[in-house]
Amino acid sequence: MIDLGHPLFKVLAALLVLIAWRRWAPLSYWYALVFPRKAVWLRWSWRHVASGCGLTKKRYRWWFTTVPGLVASTGVVQVKRRFQRVAVDTKPWMGLPRPVRHGFRITFHLLDGQVPDDYAKVCERLAHAWRIEAVRVVGSRPGRVTLQGITRDPLSHVAPAMAPAEPRDGWRAEDLLRPVVGVLETGAAWRMDLRLIPHWMNAGATQSGKSNLINALIVGLAPQPVALVGFDLKGGVELSAYAPRLTALATTRTECLDLLSDLIAVMGARMLACRHSGVRDIWQLSDAARPIPVVVLVDELAELYLTADKAEKDQVTRTATALLRIAQLGRAFGIHLVLSGQRIGSDLGPGVTTLRAQIGGRVCHRVNDPETAVMTLGDLDPDALVAARSIAPELPGVAVITGSDGRWYRARSGYVSTTAAEHAAGTYAAMAPSWNQVAASGLGHELPPRDDTPELAA
Ligand SMILES: Nc1ncnc2c1ncn2[C@@H]1O[C@H](COP(=O)(O)OP(=O)(O)OP(=O)(O)O)[C@@H](O)[C@H]1O
Ligand SMILES: [Mg+2]
Structure with a gap:
C-alpha cells in the first residue's frame, strides 16, 4: 500500500506543482x-x-585604521589607531x-x-x-x-500579426507615419517612426524577413491618410498584390525612372508651396493645408542599380541621383523612403554610399556576410554588429534596428502573411489617393491630369 502522506511524496508533489507552474504560467512563476x-x-x-566589469572607481577616503605591529619595551604588541587616507x-x-x-x-x-x-x-x-x-x-x-x-529571448516566439485597424476605428493623429511593425527585445512595441527618422534601410539575406516587414508596414499604414508608392523590380511579384492601396507601382526600370521624376516634381512643388507659406517643412502647415505624405517602398534596391549595357548605365545614374535627392530633401516635404535589399553597399554603384549616409533608420536582418552588417549598422555600435551577425536562420523577421532614441535594439517584425497584407490593402483601397490628389494636395489648386503634365510625362 502506497503511503501518500509520506514526506517523499509531499516533496515530489510540490516539485511537480512547481514544474507545472513554470511550464504553463511562466510569467507568474517569474x-x-x-x-x-x-x-x-x-x-x-x-x-x-x-x-569585474570595470564600473567601480577608486576613491580616496579618510578612514579610521588600526596600525598593528608596534612593539613596546615591555614586549607587548601595541595597536595604534589613527585616521588615514586610503583608496x-x-x-x-x-x-x-x-x-x-x-x-x-x-x-x-x-x-x-x-x-x-x-x-x-x-x-x-x-x-x-x-x-x-x-x-x-x-x-x-x-x-x-x-x-x-x-x-x-522574447523574440524566439513568432510575434502575432498586428490586427489591421477596423475602418470604423479610423486612425489616431499621433500614429500618423508611426506604424507598429513588431516588438522590441525589451518587450516594447517596435514603432517605425517615419516622422522622427524619415528614411529607412531594410537589409538582410534572402528569406530573412524583409518582405514581411514591408507587409507589416502596409498593414500599419493602409488605414492612414498617406500615399503608398511601390518600386518592385522583381517584376511586381512582391508588391503588385497590394496595388489597390498603392497610389503608383513601378515594375520596370523605365517606370521607376518616370515615377522618381514624378516624385521629384511633387517635391519641387511642395518646396515652392512651403516657401510661399513661409514655413520650412510641411509639418509646420496646418492639417488642412498639409500635402499628403508619401511613403516609397522599394523591394530589392540592387535591381535599380543593375546595368546590362551602356544605355542602362545612364538610366542607373539618373535613378541614383533621383533617390539621393529624395533622401536629402524628402523629410521636409513628406516623402519617405523604405529601401529594402540584400546588400546596400558601394559595390551596387555610384552614389549608394552617399544615399546610405542619408538614411537614418536601419533594419538589419540576418546577413550572410559581415560586410552587409557593417554597411547597414557600421556607424552605430560594434555590439550591434555582433548582435546582427548572431541572428539565427530559424528566426526570420528578427533584426537589429535603430530605435527612436538613437540606440540599437534587437526586434522582430510581427508575422504578416501576404494574404493578410493583401486583405488590408483591399480593405483600405478607398484610402489610396490618386496621383493627381497627391500632386495637388497642399498646393491650393488642382493640377492637370498626370499624363498632360509635361514634367511628369518625362
Ligand atoms: N517576423 C516573422 N515572423 C515569422 N516568420 C517570418 C517573419 N518574417 C518572415 N517570416 C517568414 O520567413 C520567410 C521569408 O520571409 P520574407 O519573404 O519576408 O524574406 P525576404 O527577406 O523578403 O526574402 P527574399 O529576399 O527572398 O525576398 C517567409 O516564409 C515568412 O513567412
Ligand atoms: Mg522579399
Missing part, C-alpha cells in the same frame, strides 16, 4: 518565485560584478530591481566621470555575470542610467 530571489542576489553580488573601490549605487515581462530593470547612479555609454560597453559582461540572456541600456537621464536584464 514574478512570484524567480524574480525576488534574483533581485536579492543582484544586490548582494553587485560590488563584485561592478568591480577604496566605490561601486555605482544600484536602485531596486523592478520586474518586467521577461526580465528586470535597474537604475544606476553614475559615478563621477561615467557616462551611459560605459554601461552599454559592458552589457555582455553584465549578462554573463548575471547569468541571463542579454542586458541593454534602455534609458538615461543626467546622472542615471537604466539597464534592462533580459532573462529569456
Whole structure:
C-alpha cells in the first residue's frame, strides 16, 4: 500500500506543482518565485560584478585604521589607531530591481566621470555575470542610467500579426507615419517612426524577413491618410498584390525612372508651396493645408542599380541621383523612403554610399556576410554588429534596428502573411489617393491630369 502522506511524496508533489507552474504560467512563476530571489542576489553580488566589469572607481577616503605591529619595551604588541587616507573601490549605487515581462530593470547612479555609454560597453559582461540572456541600456537621464536584464529571448516566439485597424476605428493623429511593425527585445512595441527618422534601410539575406516587414508596414499604414508608392523590380511579384492601396507601382526600370521624376516634381512643388507659406517643412502647415505624405517602398534596391549595357548605365545614374535627392530633401516635404535589399553597399554603384549616409533608420536582418552588417549598422555600435551577425536562420523577421532614441535594439517584425497584407490593402483601397490628389494636395489648386503634365510625362 502506497503511503501518500509520506514526506517523499509531499516533496515530489510540490516539485511537480512547481514544474507545472513554470511550464504553463511562466510569467507568474517569474514574478512570484524567480524574480525576488534574483533581485536579492543582484544586490548582494553587485560590488563584485561592478568591480569585474570595470564600473567601480577608486576613491580616496579618510578612514579610521588600526596600525598593528608596534612593539613596546615591555614586549607587548601595541595597536595604534589613527585616521588615514586610503583608496577604496566605490561601486555605482544600484536602485531596486523592478520586474518586467521577461526580465528586470535597474537604475544606476553614475559615478563621477561615467557616462551611459560605459554601461552599454559592458552589457555582455553584465549578462554573463548575471547569468541571463542579454542586458541593454534602455534609458538615461543626467546622472542615471537604466539597464534592462533580459532573462529569456522574447523574440524566439513568432510575434502575432498586428490586427489591421477596423475602418470604423479610423486612425489616431499621433500614429500618423508611426506604424507598429513588431516588438522590441525589451518587450516594447517596435514603432517605425517615419516622422522622427524619415528614411529607412531594410537589409538582410534572402528569406530573412524583409518582405514581411514591408507587409507589416502596409498593414500599419493602409488605414492612414498617406500615399503608398511601390518600386518592385522583381517584376511586381512582391508588391503588385497590394496595388489597390498603392497610389503608383513601378515594375520596370523605365517606370521607376518616370515615377522618381514624378516624385521629384511633387517635391519641387511642395518646396515652392512651403516657401510661399513661409514655413520650412510641411509639418509646420496646418492639417488642412498639409500635402499628403508619401511613403516609397522599394523591394530589392540592387535591381535599380543593375546595368546590362551602356544605355542602362545612364538610366542607373539618373535613378541614383533621383533617390539621393529624395533622401536629402524628402523629410521636409513628406516623402519617405523604405529601401529594402540584400546588400546596400558601394559595390551596387555610384552614389549608394552617399544615399546610405542619408538614411537614418536601419533594419538589419540576418546577413550572410559581415560586410552587409557593417554597411547597414557600421556607424552605430560594434555590439550591434555582433548582435546582427548572431541572428539565427530559424528566426526570420528578427533584426537589429535603430530605435527612436538613437540606440540599437534587437526586434522582430510581427508575422504578416501576404494574404493578410493583401486583405488590408483591399480593405483600405478607398484610402489610396490618386496621383493627381497627391500632386495637388497642399498646393491650393488642382493640377492637370498626370499624363498632360509635361514634367511628369518625362
Ligand atoms: N517576423 C516573422 N515572423 C515569422 N516568420 C517570418 C517573419 N518574417 C518572415 N517570416 C517568414 O520567413 C520567410 C521569408 O520571409 P520574407 O519573404 O519576408 O524574406 P525576404 O527577406 O523578403 O526574402 P527574399 O529576399 O527572398 O525576398 C517567409 O516564409 C515568412 O513567412
Ligand atoms: Mg522579399
